Amino acid sequence: QQQVKQSPQSLIVQKGGISIINCAYENTAFDYFPWYQQFPGKGPALLIAIRPDVSEKKEGRFTISFNKSAKQFSLHIMDSQPGDSATYFCAAGTYKYIFGTGTRLKVLA
Amino acid sequence: KAGVTQTPRYLIKTRGQQVTLSCSPISGHRSVSWYQQTPGQGLQFLFEYFSETQRNKGNFPGRFSGRQFSNSRSEMNVSTLELGDSALYLCASSLVGTANSGNTIYFGEGSWLTVV
Numbered sequence: 001q002q003q004v005k006q007s008p009q010s011l012i013v014q015k016g017g018i019s020i021i022n023c024a025y026e027n028t029a030f031d032y033f034p035w036y037q038q039f040p041g042k043g044p045a046l047l048i049a050i051r052p053d054v055s056e057k058k059e060g061r062f063t064i065s066f067n068k069s070a071k072q073f074s075l076h077i078m079d080s081q082p083g084d085s086a087t088y089f090c091a092a093g094t095y096k097y098i099f100g101t102g103t104r105l106k107v108l109a
Numbered sequence: 110k111a112g113v114t115q116t117p118r119y120l121i122k123t124r125g126q127q128v129t130l131s132c133s134p135i136s137g138h139r140s141v142s143w144y145q146q147t148p149g150q151g152l153q154f155l156f157e158y159f160s161e162t163q164r165n166k167g168n169f170p171g172r173f174s175g176r177q178f179s180n181s182r183s184e185m186n187v188s189t190l191e192l193g194d195s196a197l198y199l200c201a202s203s204l205v206g207t208a209n210s211g212n213t214i215y216f217g218e219g220s221w222l223t224v225v
Contacts, residue, residue: 034213043113043199043216044152089152096142096165097214099152 002027004092006100013107019077021103023090026071030092035064035075038087038102047088048075080107111136113217115200121223127188130220134181134202141183142214143175146197155198158183159205190224197221 005024013019025033031052036044050057050064050073057064063076073092077084087104091097114133122128134141142157142165154167158177175185181202187194197219203212 032212036216041218043218046213046215049213091152096154096157098154099144101151 004100010104022074025092036089115217132200138202140203144199
């Protein structure tokens with residue numbers, strides 16, 4: 001009930017390509033789904049977040065797609081850039097978040 | 110507006126010792142939570158404090174404890190350190206901690222603890 005499964009574990013994308021990271025959750029009580037970006041030596045920083053009452057949210061090159069019935073959500077990074085190379089974590093919860101295990105993204109120049 | 114500040118940033122301790130980590134939340138934030146990050150286990154929730162009260166606790170042994178002061182600053186303590194406690198300890202703050210608010214939590218840069 002408390003797991004958040006994230007895939008893939010690592011991802012290599014060419015510059016300009018689309019990066020897609022997927023997460024699945026189990027607890028239907030979760031009502032907030034943020035994505036965090038973490039660079040080496042830094043703490044995670046909020047990237048974008050969505051609530052279950054919408055199916056998609058876009059901020060610049062970053063889009064969250066949310067499928068409530070399937071209990072899945074995904075992060076799409078359009079026109080991926082080398083500066084996007086980082087570890088990405090999905091999370092789900094209310095005020096206590098369960099984090100996915102992270103995806104290490106590398107964007108090749 | 111200053112972010113979440115954690116001290117110390119790096120520390121090395123010997124097995125069996127204890128350690129205290131400090132966290133200053135973003136001004137006005139009343140909820141502080143702590144996470145342990147390791148390569149193998151990812152980000153794991155330790156506990157959350159709101160208005161000096163521990164409201165939520167993760168699945169960690171009693172050696173891990175925390176507290177929050179009236180100014181919302183928080184400390185976490187780990188006693189009888191074990192090699193497996195080596196990790197990045199992250200503090201996060203949020204404005205309020207109500208159950209269905211979908212609060213955004215903001216992380217500090219963490220305290221790197223190495224136990225030798």
